[in-house]
Amino acid sequence: MRWTCRHCCQKCYESSCCQSSEDEVEILGPFPAQTPPWLLASRSSDKDGDSVHTASEVPLTPRTNSPDRRCSSSDTSKSTYSLTRRISSLESRRPSSPLIDIKPIEFGVLSAKKEPIQPSVLRRTYTPDDYFRKFEPHLYSLDSNSDDVDFLTDAEILSKYQLGMLHFSTQYDLLHNHLTVRVIEARDLPPPISHDGARQDMAHSNPYVKICLLPDQKNSKQTGVKRKTQKPVFEERYTFEIPFLEAQRRTLLLTVLDFDKFSRHCVIGKVSVPLCEVDLVKGGHWWKALIPSTQNEVELGELLLSLNYLPSAGRLNVDVIRAKQLLQTDVSQGSDPFVKIQLVHGLKLVKTKKTSFLRGTIDPFYNESFSFKVPQEELENASLVFTVFGHNMKSSNDFIGRIVIGQYSSGPSESNHWRRMLNAHRTAVEQWHSLRSRAECDRVSPASLEVT
DSSP states (O other), X not given: OOEEOTTTTEEOSSOOSSOOOTTOOOBOSSSSOOOOHHHHXXXXXXXXXXXXXXXXXXXXXXXXXXXXXXXXXHHHXXXXXXXXXXXXXXXXXXXXXXXXXXXXXXXXXXXXXXXXXXXXXXXXXXXXXHHHHTOOGGGTOOSTTSGGGGGSOHHHHHHHHOOOEEEEEEEEETTTTEEEEEEEEEESOOOOOOSSSOOSOOSOOOEEEEEEEETEEEEEEEOOOOOSOSSOEEEEEEEEXXXXXXXXXXXXXXXXXXXXXXXXXXXXEEEEEEGGGSOTTTOEEEEEEOBOOSOOSOOOOEEEEEEEEEXXXXXXXXXXXXXXXXXXXXXXXXXXXXXXXXXXXXXXXEEEEEOOOOTTOSSOEEEEEEEEEOOGGGGGGEEEEEEEEEOOSSSXXXXXXXXXXXXXXSSHHHXXXXXXXXXXXXXXXXXXXXXXXXXXXXXXXHHXXXXX
16 A cells, blocks of 8 residues: 655555655555654654644655745644544554453462362261271180180190090091091090089080081081990091092081980080191091080981972972981980971861881981872961981980971071972972971971970
8 A cells, every 4th residue: 555645645546636746755565554753753742742843853855846845834743643643544444353351360379388179088977886886796705716725735725624635536548538537535524514404413424526527517427425424435437528638628626515315415515626737648646625615505407308299189298308417315326216297287287297217327318208188278378397206115205306397487498498399380399407496496386386
């Protein structure tokens, strides 16, 4: 763009408004053009209010020889002012840049007093009751199962508990893969204790030993009963079919019990030996002092039963397969056990059947089947009472244990077996059951009170 003729301040590209002369001032350059120095001096003079400009302050065009072009100083000031306004109007017409609203960014220096903020963690507040609930009292008790027994010698244990000592041996046969446990003898056993007052002889014990490999307590062995002695001699051997590596993970548990026909058996003491601490192949003999046992109740044994119901025929079939580790009822011969099965409808005894008895054993095999007629509409009110007795020809049979299966089951295991039979649909269902005492069954099952 070209500016020409500073007197009229007209934009002219071809100098058509005025003839070109020496007074012309031509400013070429990109828009907006740089303000000439004489305009800057003119603006500063306007602010100061000076009306007269000298030739040194504002550069004028060079003198011309034509007298018609001469102007007074006042005309020059007015022309300069008008040119300034013109240039201001041109600058106002420049395209404006888009406005961006940028908020100022605050920068601060972390002082020593400020701390970094961490996410808060919700923590539960514990009350004193919650704190003491975490304690396990048995870890702080001074019973025989506490760890301090492991640091006592046999003489110290014998002096502390005075339960006697047990002599036994172990040896593993690598050729046949079985462990042999020999129960030799016991000595200095304490006098018998009667828990229910029914014991007659309070001077002598009838001891016997029960052997098992923990944690398996089901597959246990049992010696014979030695009558009226505190120094029994057993000399009995028992074998356990078990791999050598598995035997090293087991713990040998020998429990000495006191037999009484007219009272429940009681536990005298026990000895436990981790087999990983002994040389099984070489074998060895030990005298170990008995320590008290927390198991005061003697197990009565287990019974394997099979149940099957045929809806079309209305028949309830029962198979008495076997029993194991039954409570010994005879001092000399072990037991002559048999099982009595009684069907109870509601609270009324309907039918009674029993197996044959097997002489001199506590692990009998029966494999006998029985069938009861029970219509399908009466099945939900039926109960089966299984009672194991020791046969006695001279007096009444000796009670060993009992369970009830059906409407009035004697426990969760019995209820589960009955439920599985109802859902099996003509399929026989087998299950092991732990025998219970007569008092326990009478307390939880009304059907047990209706039988003898």
